[in-house]
Amino acid sequence: xxxxxxxxxxxxxxxxxxxxxxxxxxxxxxxxxxxxxxxxxxxxxxxxxxxxxxxxxxxxxxxxxxxxxxxxxxxxxxxxxxxxxxxxxxxxxxxxxxxxxxxxxxxxxxxxxxxxxxxxxxxxxxxxxxxxxxxxxxxxxxxxxxxxxxxxxxxxxxxxxxxxxxxxxxxxxxxxxxxxxxxxxxxxxxxxxxxxxxxxxxxxxxxx
Numbered sequence: 001x002x003x004x005x006x007x008x009x010x011x012x013x014x015x016x017x018x019x020x021x022x023x024x025x026x027x028x029x030x031x032x033x034x035x036x037x038x039x040x041x042x043x044x045x046x047x048x049x050x051x052x053x054x055x056x057x058x059x060x061x062x063x064x065x066x067x068x069x070x071x072x073x074x075x076x077x078x079x080x081x082x083x084x085x086x087x088x089x090x091x092x093x094x095x096x097x098x099x100x101x102x103x104x105x106x107x108x109x110x111x112x113x114x115x116x117x118x119x120x121x122x123x124x125x126x127x128x129x130x131x132x133x134x135x136x137x138x139x140x141x142x143x144x145x146x147x148x149x150x151x152x153x154x155x156x157x158x159x160x161x162x163x164x165x166x167x168x169x170x171x172x173x174x175x176x177x178x179x180x181x182x183x184x185x186x187x188x189x190x191x192x193x194x195x196x197x198x199x200x201x202x203x204x205x206x207x208x
Contacts, residue, residue: 025110065096152187
């Protein structure tokens, strides 16, 4: 039965393949094996999950990113993993948004959040960088703060003196990683609602 559903999904994706890209979903992270499964890379992990759900590979290099296209909620969506390293994420996302003439409110960013416990997600319509250098770069390049984001909790520093870079670039313990991955289906569902224009519904249902 699952093969039939996969076939229907593939047909739906192909049907929209001639449509122009009208939405961007970008997961933030750092490229390189040394960064895999670190707290800063949960955006990459989430975008990989969404790509797998919609049967698309993120394997083309474009806009200083690896990208793939699929149909989500009736829209042609560009899935992105910037290859610029986290602090310059805005270079990739800004280029793609300018090329497709996509306004900030149709750019969804998935990123790590150290203020929340692992597995907690929050959806925001807009907002400041809040000390997150990836968001700071995106705000400078779009420009502005008017883009939605899904914040993915990765856990707080064990104490105030702990170096922030060491924390976000540290590997997640198995239990924390499991808690984060357990929310990926909700993140994908929330992303679809946001693409469809129902960000209020997504916030009410999934910001828990």
